[in-house]
Amino acid sequence: MDRTLYTYWRSSASYRVRIALALKGLAYDSQPINLAQGAQTSIGFKLLNPQGFVPFLIDGAAGLNQSLAIIEYLDETHPEPPLLPADPLGRARVRAAALAIACDIHPLNNLRVLKYLKGDLQQPQEVVDTWYRHWVEEGFGPLEEIAEGATGAYLFGDTPTLADICLVPQMWNARRLQADIARFPKLVAIDARLNTLPAVRAAAPEAQPDAVR
Numbered sequence: 367m368d369r370t371l372y373t374y375w376r377s378s379a380s381y382r383v384r385i386a387l388a389l390k391g392l393a394y395d396s397q398p399i400n401l402a403q404g405a406q407t408s409i410g411f412k413l414l415n416p417q418g419f420v421p422f423l424i425d426g427a428a429g430l431n432q433s434l435a436i437i438e439y440l441d442e443t444h445p446e447p448p449l450l451p452a453d454p455l456g457r458a459r460v461r462a463a464a465l466a467i468a469c470d471i472h473p474l475n476n477l478r479v480l481k482y483l484k485g486d487l488q489q490p491q492e493v494v495d496t497w498y499r500h501w502v503e504e505g506f507g508p509l510e511e512i513a514e515g516a517t518g519a520y521l522f523g524d525t526p527t528l529a530d531i532c533l534v535p536q537m538w539n540a541r542r543l544q545a546d547i548a549r550f551p552k553l554v555a556i557d558a559r560l561n562t563l564p565a566v567r568a569a570a571p572e573a574q575p576d577a578v579r
């Protein structure tokens with residue numbers, strides 16, 4: 367196989383790429399990078415991705431990092447089904463919602479940030495968890511407004527887009543950290559619909575070969 371995804375079962379950025387690959391029906395080998403054991407900091411992995419992040423996709427001779435860049439690359443090289451609308455305004459709206467998750471919620475709750483809070487800043491686990499929930503709940507507020515205006519099954523219509531691909535992993539994380547997702551009923555409903563799709567279920571953390579049960 368000429369496609370390998372460096373991934374971790376609970377990595378939400380990897381989960382995004384897994385959803386995109388599955389929606390497009392693209393086969394790949396999974397190469398687990400155990401973030402809990404610090405494998406992302408190994409010299410070997412950093413030679414691939416100096417940022418020390420998953421996901422990292424090898425596609426033929428190319429190595430790609432950054433989940434949204436990877437997904438747009440996949441969308442351009444395998445256009446069916448499209449993950450972005452055909453019109454520029456539609457694309458801008460979808461990208462804005464995706465970025466609201468990927469740039470404004472997720473980085474505040476990344477593993478290295480939580481480790482810094484707990485380790486260097488010596489915050490108790492309870493404070494770290496409160497931090498996590500705070501940024502998820504604050505970030506989900508404006509997205510719930512988008513969901514309230516949605517006219518299709520998903521955030522932007524009746525086919526999953528890049529925005530939905532970002533929503534599902536962030537919602538999975540929100541549940542894991544017991545954020546108050548009841549405040550966001552439209553987002554919860556859209557996430558539930560997305561999770562009925564076989565491609566989305568196949569990409570779920572629990573379905574991954576490195577999942578710890």
Ligand SMILES: N[C@@H](CCC(=O)N[C@@H](CS)C(=O)NCC(=O)O)C(=O)O
Nearest residue numbers: 377378379419420432433476477478
């Ligand atoms: N902006 C990057 C973020 C990637 C990222 O933060 N990956 C996390 C897992 S979700 C990671 O590898 N964290 C390692 C660490 O924090 O040490 C992307 O979208 O790919």
